[in-house]
Amino acid sequence: MTRDKLYSLLLLHLIVLxxxxxxxxxxxxxxxxxxxxxxxxxxxxxxIGVFLLVSRRKWRLPLNMTLKMALVGLIVAAHWITFFEAIHRSNVSVTLSTMASTSLFVAVLTPIIGGGKLKWYEVWLGVVVIVGLAMIFGFASGFWEGMVLALISAFLAALFTLLNAIFIRHIDSLRITLWEMLFGAGVVAIYLGVVGYSFEDFLHLSGLDWLWVLLLAVLATAFAFVVSVQVMKVLSPFTVAISVNLEPIYSIILALMIFGEEERMSWGFYMGSALILVAILANAFFKKKEAAYAK
Structure with a gap:
């Protein structure tokens, strides 16, 4: 392995962490x-806008893409809102395990949005994911509200992923993210104004709250995205996909370490989560074989 590949792989796992x-x-x-x-x-x-300006890259959006970016920005915002609300209604472990169903929604939506065909292995792996979700629900039924919200969030994640895959044929990924973030923030700001949320409340946030917000915005959004674009120039899509699929494992382990008993679940829950993870990894394996045959 070359030094560039090793460095990129370490960066990728840092992003997933x-x-x-x-x-x-x-x-x-x-x-x-x-x-x-x-x-x-x-x-x-x-x-991301500052990064584009400093690096002297294009940041303006073609007029014919404005409405599309605004729509996807709304979907991304709804995805994150339902994701965080799912955590508040259940816990990190339940939310991240359920969110692993995103790949199932991608498989189902691809023929509708992306124009591709539903593969035979995606059908069977979809069944495995459903069985895994049923096991999680059966052993964590007290968290059903969080599971439903996480499923909605997973569906929305699959939706904007497929739409972005279409948009990236016409516009670079950094500009896509820039405008989706800003349009999404604008839509949420309008919603907060309508429901009577006082923006003065932001001034009264504690230092710790600002720390968590900045970590989410700086590390988990801007930094992670810019670096992920860089590593994909060196690493194969298969390596990136497999590594990103480790996120639920990292999250569940971290939640157990930080929150302890509050995040500890039954053996059936972890069996269901393991089934979903196996399905995700198998999906990546089949896609790699499929790409190899196509060459």
């Missing part, structure tokens, strides 16, 4: 989900 902390920081902050997402998107988007 940071993503693993996302749920932890979301649970620690005292802000409600919508205000938290507003700050995360506003600060994260602004930092």
């Amino acid at each position: 940071i993503f693993g902390f996302t749920g932890i920081w979301g649970k620690l902050v005292s802000l409600e989900s919508a205000p938290l997402v507003f700050l995360r998107m506003l600060i994260g988007g602004s930092l």
Whole structure:
């Protein structure tokens, strides 16, 4: 392995570890989900904008993409709001295990949005994911509200992932993220104004709350995205996909270490989570073989 590949691999796992902390920081902050997402998107988007200006890259958006970016920004905002709300209604372990169903939604939505075909192995792996989710629900039924919100969040994540895969054919990924973050922050700001949220409340946040918000916005949004773009120039998509799929494992282990008994679940829950993880890894394996045959 070359030094560049080793460095990129270490950076990639650092990013995945940071993503693993996302749920932890979301649970620690005292802000409600919508205000938290507003700050995360506003600060994260602004930092990416500064990066684009400093590096003298294009930042303007073609007019024909404006409405599309605004729509996806709304979807991303709704995804994060339901994600953090799921953590508040259940815990980190339940939310991240359920969020692993994103790959199932991607497989189902791809023929509708992306124009691809539903593969035979995706059907069977989808069944495995459903069985895993059923096991999690059966052994953690007290957290059903969090599971439902996490499923909605997973669906929204699959939706904006597929839409971005289409948009990236016409516009670079940094500009996509910049405008989705800023449009999303704008939509959430309007929502907060309508429901009567006082923006003066941000001035009364504790130092720790600001720390968690900044970690989410700076590390888990701006830094993680910019670095992930860089490592994908060196590492294969398969390596990136496999590594990113480790996020739920990192999150569950971190939650157990930090929150202890509050995050400890039954053996059936972990069996269901393991089934979902096996399905995700198998999906990545089949896709690699499929790509190899296509060459």
